[in-house]
Amino acid sequence: MKKIRVELGLRSYDVCVGAGLLGSADMLGKLASEIGASQVVVISDSNVAPLYGQATVDALAAAGLDAWATKPFPAGEPSKTLATASTLLDELLTHSPAIDRGTLVVPLGGGVAGDLGGFVAAIALRGLRVLQSPTSLLACVDSSVGGKTGVDHQTGKNLIGAFHQPSCVVIDVETLRTLPLAELRNGLGECVKHAVIRDESLLEFIEASAEKLLATEGRGDDKKLSFDAEIMAELIARNVTIKAAVVSADEREAGVRGHLNFGHTIGHAVETFIGYDNIRHGEAVSLGMVAANHIAKARGLLGPSQAQRITNILSKLELPTTTSPLDPGSIWQIMQHDKKALAGKVRMVLPTEIGKVDIYDDITPAEVAQAVESIGK
Ligand code: NAD
Ligand code: GLY
Numbered sequence: 001m002k003k004i005r006v007e008l009g010l011r012s013y014d015v016c017v018g019a020g021l022l023g024s025a026d027m028l029g030k031l032a033s034e035i036g037a038s039q040v041v042v043i044s045d046s047n048v049a050p051l052y053g054q055a056t057v058d059a060l061a062a063a064g065l066d067a068w069a070t071k072p073f074p075a076g077e078p079s080k081t082l083a084t085a086s087t088l089l090d091e092l093l094t095h096s097p098a099i100d101r102g103t104l105v106v107p108l109g110g111g112v113a114g115d116l117g118g119f120v121a122a123i124a125l126r127g128l129r130v131l132q133s134p135t136s137l138l139a140c141v142d143s144s145v146g147g148k149t150g151v152d153h154q155t156g157k158n159l160i161g162a163f164h165q166p167s168c169v170v171i172d173v174e175t176l177r178t179l180p181l182a183e184l185r186n187g188l189g190e191c192v193k194h195a196v197i198r199d200e201s202l203l204e205f206i207e208a209s210a211e212k213l214l215a216t217e218g219r220g221d222d223k224k225l226s227f228d229a230e231i232m233a234e235l236i237a238r239n240v241t242i243k244a245a246v247v248s249a250d251e252r253e254a255g256v257r258g259h260l261n262f263g264h265t266i267g268h269a270v271e272t273f274i275g276y277d278n279i280r281h282g283e284a285v286s287l288g289m290v291a292a293n294h295i296a297k298a299r300g301l302l303g304p305s306q307a308q309r310i311t312n313i314l315s316k317l318e319l320p321t322t323t324s325p326l327d328p329g330s331i332w333q334i335m336q337h338d339k340k341a342l343a344g345k346v347r348m349v350l351p352t353e354i355g356k357v358d359i360y361d362d363i364t365p366a367e368v369a370q371a372v373e374s375i376g377k
Contacts, residue, residue: 022170029060030063176227200354
C-alpha cells in the first residue's frame with residue numbers, strides 16, 4: 001500500500017492507495033477504527049452501492065464498528081443538490097441509534113458521492129469526520145483530496161459548499177475495474193492536467209502507459225477494465241502527490257491552488273454552452289486545455305511542439321481535442337460569470353512549459369475567440 005500525506009498541520013491526513021483495501025477489515029476497518037468512530041455511515045449512489053456498498057459495511061462491521069449505509073441516491077450530477085443533501089440529512093438525523101459528533105461519514109463513489117457526502121458531513125451536527133473512499137479515477141486523483149465539498153445550484157456548479165478536509169482517504173484501485181471506459185478517460189484528462197501544471201515526468205509516464213491503463217477484457221455487459229493494478233496505483237499515487245502538495249501550500253485557493261483550474265475556464269464555459277448532459281466534464285476540460293494552450297502559444301509562452309505533445313496525448317487517451325463550432329461570444333460571456341472571474345475579469349491558467357503554469361488576468365475576448373475557433377472543427 002502507498003501512503004501520501006496531505007500536510008495541513010493538525011488537520012493533516014493520509015491518502016492510502018492499494019488493491020483490495022475496501023473489503024478488508026484489516027485495511028479499511030483498521031483505518032476507520034484508528035479515527036475512533038462511534039458509528040460509521042456509508043453514503044453512495046445507485047451504481048456504486050450495489051457493487052461495493054455491502055462489502056464496505058461488512059469490512060467496517062468486521063473491525064467492530066457500528067456501520068450502516070444510507071439509501072443510495074440516484075447516480076449522476078443531477079443528484080448533487082441541496083434537495084439530495086436534505087434527504088440524506090433526514091436519514092442521518094432520524095437514525096437509531098442517534099448519530100453524534102463521533103460519527104464518521106464514508107462517501108463511497110465518484111466525485112458526486114464525495115462532494116455530496118462530504119458536504120452532508122460538513123453541516124450535520126456542525127461537522128462530522130469523513131473518510132473519503134473514491135471509486136472513479138477522477139475522484140481518486142482529484143476530488144477526494146483537498147476538502148472541497150458541496151452541491152450545485154440552478155445558477156451554476158459547486159456554488160454551495162464548504163471546505164471540510166477528510167480524516168483519511170482510502171483508494172482501492174480494484175474498484176476501478178467496473179468503471180465505464182469513458183469515465184476512466186475522464187479521470188485521465190485530470191491526470192494530464194496535473195502533469196502539465198507540475199510534472200513533465202508524469203506526462204512521460206502517461207504517454208508510456210496509455211494502452212495499459214485503457215486495456216479492457218470481456219464483451220458487452222461483462223466488459224471490465226483490465227489495467228495492471230501496480231501501474232494504476234502508481235498513476236494515482238503520483239497524481240495525489242501533486243494534488244496534496246498544492247493543497248498543503250494553499251488550502252483555500254488564495255494562490256497556487258488556482259493552478260488546478262488549468263483547462264477549466266474555457267472547459268466550464270464549453271460545458272455550460274453544450275449542456276452538462278451532452279458532454280462529460282473530462283471531455284470539456286480536454287477541450288479547455290487545448291484552447292488554453294492555443295492562447296499560451298499565441299502569447300509566445302508555450303512552444304508549438306509542447307502544445308502539440310499535450311494534444312497528442314489527449315488524442316491517444318481518446319479525449320476530444322476538437323468539437324463542433326462554438327459561439328465565441330457566448331463562451332466569453334459565460335467565462336465572465338465564472339465564479340473564478342474577478343470583477344468581470346477573466347482569469348486563465350496558461351502553461352509556460354510542460355510542468356509549469358502561471359495565472360493571467362489580462363485575457364482578452366479576441367484571444368478567447370481565436371482559441372475557441374481553434375478547437376471548432
Ligand atoms: P460521478 O460521481 O458521477 O461518477 C461518474 C459515474 O461513474 C457515475 O455514474 C458513478 O455512479 C459511476 N461510478 C463511479 N465509480 C464507479 C465504479 N467503481 N464502478 C462503476 N461505476 C462507477 O462523477 P465523477 O466524474 O467521479 O466526479 C465528478 C464530480 O466531481 C463533479 O460533481 C465535480 O464537480 C466534482 N469534482 C470535485 C472536485 C473537488 O475538489 N471536490 C474536483 C473535481 C471534480
Ligand atoms: N479540483 C480543484 C481543486 O481541488 O482545487
